Amino acid sequence: xxxxxxxxxxxxxxxxxxxxxxxxxxxxxxxxxxxxxxxxxxxxxxxxxxxxxxxxxxxxxxxxxxxxxxxxxxxxxxxxxxxxxxxxxxxxxxxxxxxxxxxxxxxxxxxxxxxxxxxxxxxxxxxxxxxxxxxxxxxxxxxxxxxxxxxxxxxxxxxxxxxxxxxxxxxxxxxxxxxxxxxxxxxxxxxxxxxxxxxxxxxxxxxxxxxxxxxxxxxxxxxxxxxxxxxxxxxxxxxxxxxxxxxxxxxxxxxxxxxxxxxxxxxxxxxxxxxxxxxxxxxxxxxxxxxxxxxxxxxxxxxxxxxxxxxxxxxxxxxxxxxxxxxxxxxxxxxxxxx
Amino acid sequence: xxxxxxxxxxxxxxxxxxxxxxxxxxxxxxxxxxxxxxxxxxxxxxxxxxxxxxxxxxxxxxxxxxxxxxxxxxxxxxxxxxxxxxxxxxxxxxxxxxxxxxxxxxxxxxxxxxxxxxxxxxxxxxxxxxxxxxxxxxxxxxxxxxxxxxxxxxxxxxxxxxxxxxxxxxxxxxxxxxxxxxxxxxxxxxxxxxxxxxxxxxxxxxxxxxxxxxxxxxxxxxxxxxxxxxxxxxxxxxxxxxxxxxxxxxxxxxxxxxxxxxxxxxxxxxxxxxxxxxxxxxxxxxxxxxxxxxxxxxxxxxxxxxxxxxxxxxxxxxxxxxxxxxxxxxxxxxxxxxx
Numbered sequence: 078x079x080x081x082x083x084x085x086x087x088x089x090x091x092x093x094x095x096x097x098x099x100x101x102x103x104x105x106x107x108x109x110x111x112x113x114x115x116x117x118x119x120x121x122x123x124x125x126x127x128x129x130x131x132x133x134x135x136x137x138x139x140x141x142x143x144x145x146x147x148x149x150x151x152x153x154x155x156x157x158x159x160x161x162x163x164x165x166x167x168x169x170x171x172x173x174x175x176x177x178x179x180x181x182x183x184x185x186x187x188x189x190x191x192x193x194x195x196x197x198x199x200x201x202x203x204x205x206x207x208x209x210x211x212x213x214x215x216x217x218x219x220x221x222x223x224x225x226x227x228x229x230x231x232x233x234x235x236x237x238x239x240x241x242x243x244x245x246x247x248x249x250x251x252x253x254x255x256x257x258x259x260x261x262x263x264x265x266x267x268x269x270x271x272x273x274x275x276x277x278x279x280x281x282x283x284x285x286x287x288x289x290x291x292x293x294x295x296x297x298x299x300x301x302x303x304x305x306x307x308x309x310x311x312x313x314x315x316x317x318x319x320x321x322x323x324x325x326x327x328x329x330x331x332x333x334x335x336x337x338x339x340x341x342x343x344x345x346x347x348x349x350x351x352x353x354x355x356x357x358x359x360x361x362x363x364x365x366x367x368x369x370x371x372x373x374x375x376x377x378x379x380x381x382x383x384x385x386x387x388x389x390x391x392x393x394x395x396x397x398x399x400x401x402x403x404x405x406x407x408x409x410x411x412x413x414x415x416x
Numbered sequence: 417x418x419x420x421x422x423x424x425x426x427x428x429x430x431x432x433x434x435x436x437x438x439x440x441x442x443x444x445x446x447x448x449x450x451x452x453x454x455x456x457x458x459x460x461x462x463x464x465x466x467x468x469x470x471x472x473x474x475x476x477x478x479x480x481x482x483x484x485x486x487x488x489x490x491x492x493x494x495x496x497x498x499x500x501x502x503x504x505x506x507x508x509x510x511x512x513x514x515x516x517x518x519x520x521x522x523x524x525x526x527x528x529x530x531x532x533x534x535x536x537x538x539x540x541x542x543x544x545x546x547x548x549x550x551x552x553x554x555x556x557x558x559x560x561x562x563x564x565x566x567x568x569x570x571x572x573x574x575x576x577x578x579x580x581x582x583x584x585x586x587x588x589x590x591x592x593x594x595x596x597x598x599x600x601x602x603x604x605x606x607x608x609x610x611x612x613x614x615x616x617x618x619x620x621x622x623x624x625x626x627x628x629x630x631x632x633x634x635x636x637x638x639x640x641x642x643x644x645x646x647x648x649x650x651x652x653x654x655x656x657x658x659x660x661x662x663x664x665x666x667x668x669x670x671x672x673x674x675x676x677x678x679x680x681x682x683x684x685x686x687x688x689x690x691x692x693x694x695x696x697x698x699x700x701x702x703x704x705x706x707x708x709x710x711x712x713x714x715x716x717x718x719x720x721x722x723x724x725x726x727x728x729x730x731x732x733x734x735x736x737x738x739x740x741x742x743x744x745x746x747x748x749x750x751x752x753x754x755x
Contacts, residue, residue, distance in 0.1 A: 112467070113573050116660070118505040118645055119471035119565070121573045124463040128451070131470075132458035133514040133562055135552045166457035175472040177560045211560075213474045221516045221550075221560035223472055226458070234452050234460045306457055321455070 087186040097189065097212055101178070104193040108173040108206025110227075120208035122173055122225065130226040130234065132163035138217040142284075146262050149188040151284040153195020156220040159308065161203045162288035162372040164226035166306040168235035168297030171205040171290060175223040179215035192220070195285075203290045232297060240303040240322035240377040246392035247384055249292035249374045251282065252311055252333065253361065256368020257342040258283025264346055276341035288372040295385060296376045304376040310367040312407060314375055315392075316400045322377075325397030327404055328366070332391045335361045366407060426525040436528065436551055440517070443532040447512040447545025449566075459547035461512055461564065469565040469573065471502035477556040481623075485601050488527040490623040492534020495559040498647065500542045501627035501711040503565035505645040507574040507636030510544040510629060514562040518554035531559070534624075542629045571636060579642035579661035579716040585731035586723055588631035588713045590621065591650055591672065592700065595707020596681040597622025603685055615680035627711040634724060635715045643715040649706040651746060653714055654731070655739045661716075664736030666743055667705070671730045674700045705746060 089097055102115045113121035122129070136142060136156035147155070157174060164171040176196060180189055200206060205224070228234055258279040261267070267280060288306065296304055303322055305314045312328070319326045335358065343357045377394055378384065401407070428436055441454045452460035461468070475495035477483060486494070496513060503510040515535060519528055539545060544563070567573055597618035600606070606619060627645065635643055642661055644653045651667070658665045674697065682696045716733050717723065740746070 113506070113575060117573075117575050117577075118502040118643075119469045119508070119563075119573075121506065121508075121567070122468050122470065124466055124468050127463055127466070129461050129463050129468040129564065130458045131461065131512075131514055131562070131564060132548060133516045133560065134550050135516050135518055135558075135560070137518060137552055137554055140553055163457040167452070167460065169458070169460075173470075175470055175562060177472045177474050179474055179476060179558070209471060211473050213476055214479055215476055215558065216555060219518070219554065219558055221472065221474070223470070223514060223562040224458075225468065225470060228460065234456075234458075236452060236456050238456075304457075 088182065089180055089184050089186050089189060090182045092186045094212055097186070100186070100190055101193045104190060104197050105207035106197055106200055108208050110172050111206060111208045114208045115210070120173070120175065122208065124227060126227050126230040128228050130164050130167050130169040130228060131223065132160050133221060133223040134159040134163065136220040136222070138219065144218070147284050149191030150195035152218065152220070153192035154199045154285040156222045157196045157199035158286045158288050158372055160222040160224035161199065161205065161290060162306040162308070164224045165288060165290045165293030166304050166374055167228070168232070168293050168301065168304060169226035169228045170294055171203040171224055171226045173205050173208045173225045174200060176207055176210035177221040178210065179213040179219040181216060181218070182214060184218065235297050235301045235304040235376070237303055237305055237318045237321035240318055240324050240394045242324055242394055242396040243380055244302055244377040244394035245380055245382070245390050246315065246326055246328070246375065246377050246394060247388040247390045249296070249388050250289040250371060251373060252307065252371055253339055253364035253368045254279050254282035255286060255370040256364040257339050260346060261342060276338040276345060279338055279342050283370065286370060286372040289374060289387065292374050292387065296374065299378060299382055299384065301376040301378055304374060307371050307373045307375055308369055310369045311375065312366050312400050318377065319398060319400055323398070325395045325399055325401065326392055327395060327401045328392040330362060330403050332389065333365050334389065335365060339364060366402065427521065428519055428523050428525050428528060429521045431525045433551060436525070439525070439529055440532045443529060443536050444546035445536055445539055447547050449511050450545065450547045453547045454549070459512070459514065461547065463566060465566050465569040467567050469503050469506050469508040469567060470562065471499050472560060472562045473498040473502065475559040475561070477558065483557070486623050488530030489534035491557065491559065492531035493538045493624040495561045496535045496538035497625045497627050497711055499561040499563035500538065500544065500629060501645040501647070503563045504627060504629045504632030505643050505713055506567070507571065507632050507640065507643060508565035508567045509633055510542040510563055510565045512544055512547045512564045513539060515546055515549035516560040517549065518552040518558040520555060520557070521553060523557065574636050574640045574643040574715070576642055576644055576657045576660035579657055579663050579733045581663055581733055581735040582719055583641055583716040583733040584719055584721070584729050585654065585665055585667070585714065585716050585733060586727040586729045588727050589628040589710060590712060591646065591710055592678055592703035592707045593618050593621035594625060594709040595703040596678050599685060600681060615677040615684060618677055618681050622709065625709060625711040628713060628726065631713050631726065635713065638717060638721055638723065640715040640717050643713060646710045646712045646714055647708055649708045650714065651705050651739050657716065658737060658739055662737070664734045664738055664740065665731055666734060666740045667731040669701060669742050671728065672704050673728065674704060678703060705741065
């Protein structure tokens with residue numbers, strides 16, 4: 078605890094394991110439901126609704142983020158958002174995180190503490206706290222975040238398997254922005270000489286996804302039949318829903334938001350002399366249809382549903398199998414495959 | 417799913433992410449409490465007792481195990497046991513695991529599936545199932561296991577903070593065996609030429625710890641005032657209890673089990689010509705007092721308690737602070753410090 082007050086400029090090895098844990102814990106918000114929090118063998122949470130929703134996701138340096146692009150804060154937000162979005166995608170309310178953090182000895186302590194601040198900020202946006210974790214040494218930064226949540230009593234989780242022919246498909250949150258932000262970063266934005274100003278918020282959308290947590294329980298209340306978070310890319314994720322529900326899903330491109338800021342990013346990335354309007358539209362469409370990591374929510378609803386304004390209807394559920402775009406297979410269909 | 421039937425001899429990259437997940441899932445036992453298991457965004461568990469107990473631990477190649485010493489099965493048992501023991505140490509009953517597994521592309525698929533079998537076997541020993549997880553690529557094998565459990569309705573968790581002066585200290589499960597097993601492995605057992613037969617079970621105790629899960633809820637029922645699992649080493653872990661409870665703890669060495677098989681390991685490791693009886697006893701004592709990773713349970717109880725036979729009384733709680741051995745500071749006191 079002696080190190081807790083002034084970790085700045087220290088390396089992790091000088092801070093020590095217990096100094097690091099104390100400094101991390103000091104940045105994390107508590108969870109209202111926790112009767113035992115950080116510091117014991119396990120955390121204990123009250124579950125008055127009689128259920129617990131749980132998901133775990135890795136955030137691995139070199140795979141899911143680069144320290145050259147992401148601050149510790151960015152990585153913390155992303156690590157928390159990836160797992161918290163999985164809770165919302167069940168129609169549940171996030172309550173708590175367990176944070177396992179492995180870091181190199183050489184990592185500046187401040188980077189690890191910024192990561193804790195990013196996790197804390199995203200937790201607070203989701204209404205959750207941090208109740209426990211683990212620390213270890215590794216050759217690169219590895220974060221494993223377990224998110225816990227709860228369903229209102231008597232309400233079933235919204236699984237991938239409930240979509241029915243005749244349902245509509247709707248999305249809450251942006252699509253393609255993370256992929257466009259990654260394309261900008263890969264091309265050298267925002268730092269390369271002569272770079273045009275970065276289109277608003279796309280790099281931030283890649284570095285710090287902002288899942289619409291409230292839309293998860295809202296979708297459940299509106300009668301959603303299936304739901305998923307768009308982590309692998311819209312078509313890949315709708316493919317999981319189609320497979321689990323034994324239905325076909327068709328996406329209507331005219332219903333998708335392909336305008337600013339995605340068009341501005343395409344303008345910035347593709348010099349005007351090389352520009353072909355159809356090719357640019359195709360590129361934007363590929364961000365929206367196959368770009369991962371937006372962590373928006375895609376859900377199916379009975380056709381008579383009256384949706385809230387931030388849900389955008391983008392497709393329909395039919396009898397059959399697979400995912401089509403405007404009634405036809407999508408040639409560049411795909412998503413993340415981790416192996 | 418096409419790969420699920422015959423993963424033997426395949427590399428993970430040929431199995432594919434979804435093939436790996438399907439093959440892992442096929443080896444994992446389900447959790448009785450799960451209403452949604454592997455395959456959706458999150459798992460959902462019923463918590464009829466109104467609480468959930470949760471802990472996460474890393475198992476990292478090169479840090480917590482070596483592939484030269486540990487089979488995939490060994491690593492799986494250890495990864496599961498580390499987290500499950502944390503649930504038992506609260507007096508709780510393990511119910512479910514979430515398994516996040518990052519592996520190199522070059523890892524044989526069979527190694528990863530053996531790891532799943534080890535996790536499955538330890539889950540079944542603890543009465544838990546696997547309800548979810550994540551997979552990713554990394555340069556070495558990294559497992560992050562989140563364990564969930566439950567406390568009987570109305571029963572409080574046994575925290576580190578409840579020990580009171582006058583309590584007794586007792587341990588369920590072995591002490592020092594994991595450390596002795598590690599010493600044997602480090603010295604070349606069981607494979608180096610001319611090695612004496614390995615003393616019974618010590619290498620196995622290091623590679624595949626076997627926490628006494630049932631002893632956790634049993635201790636709670638017997639009125640335990642504080643409890644911890646011996647992951648960092650007995651003195652370090654009792655130090656956590658002493659600090660959290662604001663008490664002093666004294667360990668009585670004459671109450672510790674220093675006999676076979678630890679004595680046999682010391683005989684095997686220290687050639688008789690060099691052997692000094694006091695030095696050997698000191699070495700054995702250091703395994704028992706400071707060796708980590710036994711994942712036995714150490715608890716404090718009111719002095720009038722009538723313990724079950726597998727609890728061994730090894731010390732007393734007094735007013736004050738810190739941990740002593742036979743009333744004096746222990747010179748080699750220490751344990752694991754991860755940074």
